Amino acid sequence: MSVGDKAKAAAKNVKGNVKEGVGRASGNERLTAEGKADKAAGTAQHKAAKAKESVKQTGKGATGKVKETTGKTVGNETLTLKGKAQQAAAKTKKKVNK
Template identity: 50%
Template sequence: MSAGEKAKAKTEQAKGKSKEAMGRAVGNERMTAEGQAEKSKGDARQAKEKTKDAFKR
């Protein structure tokens, strides 16, 4: 996994998780949904990079 893509994935996951938690804390369903989507995007990016690494070897 390239370091840049790995960092992007981790950043998206963390940002999404915090946004989701903040949305739940203030009762904002839209913010919660946006956080979940952002976290999922980071998860997908990480999975893609892991798959690329598996085929490199």
């Protein structure tokens, strides 16, 4: 998940928390509802960014597997190792993304 996507989702969540808190404190139901909606949108945005990153890393892992297999097939050890490294990097990034 990119830093920009994380920041946007976090900002929307914070904005929602503030609106909801001010709405509750002032008895303004509309502001409370808007705050809840902003929080829900921030959460959805965060989940979407995580899913996007997961798909991206799955693709990179698949590309690494193709490189590894091609390297083994043609006897190119460098390509094989690059493929394995790419798969490992993608797997690590997916774990960090959770």
